[in-house]
Amino acid sequence: MRSQAIRRCNPIIVCALLLAPLTAISGITAAPATGAMAQAATPAAIADYRRKLNAYQEARAAFEEEAGAYWNAIADKRRIRNARRRDHQPVTLDDYVLVQPPLYDGPKQPVNPEPEEERPPRQRKYIPVVADLLKAAAEQFQFVPQRPASEMDFKRAYARLARAYGLTREQAVRIYSFETGGNGNHDMQSGLSASRPGSRAISTAIGYNQLLTTNSVELLAEQGHDILRALGAKAARLSGSQRGAMERKIAVVRRMAAYARSVPDTWSAHEKLADTPKGWAIHALVLDIDVGPLLQTHKLLTSIIFARNKGYTRPLTAAELEMMNLTGDGTGLDMVTMPQAMRERVPTANFFQRRGYERNPVAIRHNTVAKLLAVTDARMDSNSAKPGARELAAAF
Template sequence: MTAAAIAATLSSVALAQTPQQIAEYRRKLAEYNAVRQPFDEAASSYWTAIGDKRRARNAKRRNGEAIIAEDYVLTQPPVYTGPPKPVDPSPPEKPPKPRAPLPVVADFLSQAQEHFHFTPRKPATEIDYKRAYARVASSYGLTRDQAVRIYSFESGGNGKYDVQAGLEGNRPGARAISTALGYNQLLTTNTIGLLTEHGGIILKALHEKTHQASGAQKAELQRKAAVVQQMVAFCKTVPNQWSAHEKLGVTPRGIAVHALNLDIDVGPLLQTLKLMDSVNFAKRKGYHAPLTAAELEMMNLTGDGNGFDMVSMPQAMRAVVPTSNFFQRNGYERNPVAIRNNTVAKLLAATDARMDNQINLQGAKDLAAAF
């Protein structure tokens, strides 16, 4: 422990309620530190090696060199099995701040109305949205198998167009666990990135619809195109980087643009473009074999770079390369699925199994029929 950490610990211990509590806390803390410190050193070395290997692989790919199994860390990350960190009995100097609740669909809608005077055009029925999504996805080259299986994985096989992560089953007391929304569970950060990179494509699609419409529908599409143009301009006020988009996504206007996923004219296109970014990324990297739904989901879930790193390796390597190679430490340690299915082959198989389990639900059947 650093001198500052020791001072902070002693300061907090001094506030403990009784000498017995102080002594017990100190004893447990010493036991914990004796085990935790060597674990942290081993874990730090492991995750440093993960980053070093990743950078080396990227350099080899840039040079056109073949990637072999030894370009990955082939051991599993260390697991902490020691005592838990003891709870300091001292009263906190300041009460912890309550965490702000995540925005939900009602917030996306209200912020869109407040900041852009925009209300999404909702589908008359869920089937209408599924048909719109199927038309767009097919026109871009996504297969029915890819679209339906990813929908099954991401939205639970029965999710509606406005399904949000954590709120899939209408459970009592359920709370949103992220801003992930829709058939492919786009985050606010995703929506901002898509508007930044593909705003022209989205506006072109709206202009084409406007050209074919007449009367009130034409006027509505013209207004919508003007709003989308404002949203695109807003998204481009920051650098085209994930971290910048993430910060923008928690602002009121950033929350507002996420409502586009709920619009039947724009939402299916956003959901499709997210998957097509992954398909096109793989093609640019020279991978022209059709991506299975599970492979495409890996790219959708872990990011194109890490996902491609997984799907581009031979089957034999998939069986031995740990999933930890494709995560940052914090993300991996919060991901029980990646920990449980600790090789690439196991993770892809688990993804396929979940898809197999959920494609027979009614929502997935309806989407398949829409193609």
Template sequence: MPNQPTFAPLARALIGAAVLVAAGAVAAAAEPAAPSEAPQLAQLFASPAVAEYKRRLAEYEEARAAFDAEAQDYWSAISDKRRARNAKRRDGMPLAADDYVLTQPPLYRGPKKPINPEPEPGPEQPPRPPKYIPVVADYLAAAARHFQFAPHRPASDLEFKRAYVRTALTEGLTRDQIVRVYNFETGGNGTYDMQSGSPGRPGGRAISTAVGYNQLLTTNTVELVAERGGHFVRVLTEKAHGLPPPQRKALEQKIAVLRKMVAFCQSVPDDWNEHEKLAKTEQGWGVHALVLDLDVGPLLQTHKLLTSVIFARNKGTTRPLTAAELEMMNLTGDGTGLDMVTMPAALREIVPTANFFQRGGYERNPVAIRHNTVARLFAVMNARMDGAQGAQGAKDFASLF
């Protein structure tokens, strides 16, 4: 046989090399990508929607980080100025414009956080039941169960208004404070037993435990009974002395119940947080039923406001507070409110409302943001009070003076 070119060894070598290369490729594909390569591979196979989401998320996070850094500086300055003001007040020193931050706080105006088009499924969480807010029926049931007490309720709301006016004037509130704070709190049509959210009306649902003309929360009632309960007992005792025997006996029984409630409310330190814990118990609900009583309810409604008047007087503000000033203290707390009350009119025009808030509270408060100086905040409160003057409840109150 003639000699032919021998390609077999070369072919075998080439085939062997090809097999080795293929095997290496398969092995490489079977190995997990190095950590540094994982993001690139994920990006390569991501859907266009996910890629766009990640781009927008990066933009949002960058903008938000820049805003948070700016906001942190601003709200740190607010806290520093507040501490300095408190120290000056303790030393009896006057305050000036330099004691406040006079620029408005930064507001986030960057892109919104995008929604992931392919969210990763998380563990299933059972739906949380809505928090139960007790209503008037609960307060009455708790009072009967724990204190064997049923409030003496009026024949009409006008009867309760008359008792409140008589008590409030005697204790030192003014006509302006009585009527205009009522207008602000209830819109000029609230009744003595109206609860915030009007759960007793069609479509109404309780949004807090606040009840009555000045919207006392359960904690307000517990705290007032703890701090002013002795005064309430003395007022009712004096009233009982002038009553006929049957009525006197009924009022004396009520005084005995009130003493038990005072003891309960004084069973913890005189601190708002401690009183709040009591207010969340059934006994606390029972104490709150006092706001519905024709003898004690007017005292509670009166002292909800009078405590702020006394606080201001003790701090040197002896002039009568306007209704808006009293309501400001009622809403923001006595210390913070008095800071605004004692501020000269010229400063009210330029001092931002942010000076009297924590950052989280301010950013959730559209009224403070929109009416962003002290003067504007007082103006919107007065406008609300003025706007309710024509309501029937406000007219009823005005007729009693």
């Protein structure tokens, strides 16, 4: 069996894909004051600030101790579940933390009335966008993705492949509806919107299933043989200049696949490779009308195969498959295989790292497995009625 690294999505990234993150909990530091407030500081104001700061620090320290113990318990229970599954032992309610995580409800951090040394603004890591991917593909592999003449052409190509590989229309359309809001194009990138001037990419996730750069590298490394086989079969049905163009594309994809396999078959190794010009070039394949639908299809298919190999033979609902698509197959299957009675009681915190959970308002509000699956289904229901989703359904 191939490496399971492809199934290991970072929960922190997942949170960013679900909704814009909440403000992360900061350390115990004093907020700087500026302008007139700093100039107007009096001994009384300074004394009041120090009293409030002391109260805040004490409350925050007590909370951090409680929260640290909670999240340590979450990690311990996760290790126990993994060990039980490796030993083919049943997982029960006792293998989960059944109380909700503590929430800080103490005093707010006070504003320091005294001037403080200004700190340089934190530099955001640059997130490549479609233009960067196209530039990298041209420079690194002398490749230009073949874009569809229309969005419907891409949807037809995706639907044809998804159905041939065993995905159902319900799975494909509802996941598209959830990931893109029901109207996304093949080149839609997370965070960017034509209706929001000045919007910024929040991740490298692109397309109907919102593949990250690491997903593209991983898929090409692990599924490259099948992708090349499918492209070769298509080339055999072509002739003349079209066949020549396809054969040149196959040669590029073969070189890209070799590069993707040049590192160990782990998520961390592929993540490092993905954050290079050649990795960006590989990610440009999601835009190609021949390769993009194959990558999108394999991303979902690997989850279905993973569940089947673990003995889960019941067809996955779209919401269940989305949990595996978002959180990674191991974590997703943990939720999917849970009986309904357990889903009602197990908090969603069991499936997150602390930082990811605290930045995810969806998981916090819908704080059990049953509620999280229900809100996913509800969003799929509403978005499936939008024009883009109806077009994809028609393509099937």
